[in-house]
Amino acid sequence: MTVRVMLVSPAMNAALRETRFDGDAPLDRSGRERALAAADAVPAAGIALSGPSERCRGTAEALGLAARTEPALTGWDLARWSGRRLDDVAAAEPAQLTAWLGDPSAAPHGGESLRDLVGRIGGWLDSLGGPDAPDTGLLAVAEAAVVRAVVVHGLRLPMEAFWRLDVAPLTLTGLSGRAGRWNVALGRPLTAPTSG
Numbered sequence: 001m002t003v004r005v006m007l008v009s010p011a012m013n014a015a016l017r018e019t020r021f022d023g024d025a026p027l028d029r030s031g032r033e034r035a036l037a038a039a040d041a042v043p044a045a046g047i048a049l050s051g052p053s054e055r056c057r058g059t060a061e062a063l064g065l066a067a068r069t070e071p072a073l074t075g076w077d078l079a080r081w082s083g084r085r086l087d088d089v090a091a092a093e094p095a096q097l098t099a100w101l102g103d104p105s106a107a108p109h110g111g112e113s114l115r116d117l118v119g120r121i122g123g124w125l126d127s128l129g130g131p132d133a134p135d136t137g138l139l140a141v142a143e144a145a146v147v148r149a150v151v152v153h154g155l156r157l158p159m160e161a162f163w164r165l166d167v168a169p170l171t172l173t174g175l176s177g178r179a180g181r182w183n184v185a186l187g188r189p190l191t192a193p194t195s196g
Contacts, residue, residue, distance in 0.1 A: 002178060003128050003129040003177065005150075005175040006175075009141075009144045010055045010058070010059035010169065011031035011032065011170050012027075013027050015083075019085060021083065022083070022143070025055065031055075034169075035062030035170060047137075049069075053075055056142060057069065076149075114162055118162065122153030122154075125153055147167045148167055151165055154175050154177075168187060171189050
């Protein structure tokens with residue numbers, strides 16, 4: 001059975017603007033306003049989910065979704081780097097940061113490795129479908145790292161491809177298919193429809 005999965009990356013917040021490893025910071029005013037403005041562009045779906053972060057839940061709410069929080073969509077666990085600026089980590093732990101960026105099995109921060117993240121998120125993706133899958137699909141607001149992990153797993157890309165995928169705030173990434181065979185439509189911006 002073919003399954004349709006639509007992933008919306010959450011709106012901007014201060015942590016993204018400051019290039020921080022997001023420590024579960026909420027949306028800021030600008031991010032909330034942009035999500036509210038994009039609400040009419042959200043496609044219909046039979047099931048609406050949200051990652052558990054404040055940013056994902058706040059985006060789902062601003063988009064007008066009655067989304068259920070899905071623990072499987074938890075963002076990347078970066079443990080002691082969470083909330084820190086990328087520049088600060090690079091200055092304090094250059095060898096560890098280099099290892100993390102170059103080795104998919106490395107987890108110098110004490111959390112999940114890239115390989116673990118893709119495996120966890122891939123397990124969730126592969127579990128979708130079956131007789132309970134809604135015909136109208138599933139829509140989830142998920143952190144950019146989760147979206148990137150879904151694409152890497154779904155297309156069976158090498159782990160290193162994760163670092164080459166950009167997921168902008170408030171973009172829609174769609175997948176259709178089933179476990180082991182997914183097609184992907186990447187990064188359509190959520191913009192309100194124009195009146196003609």
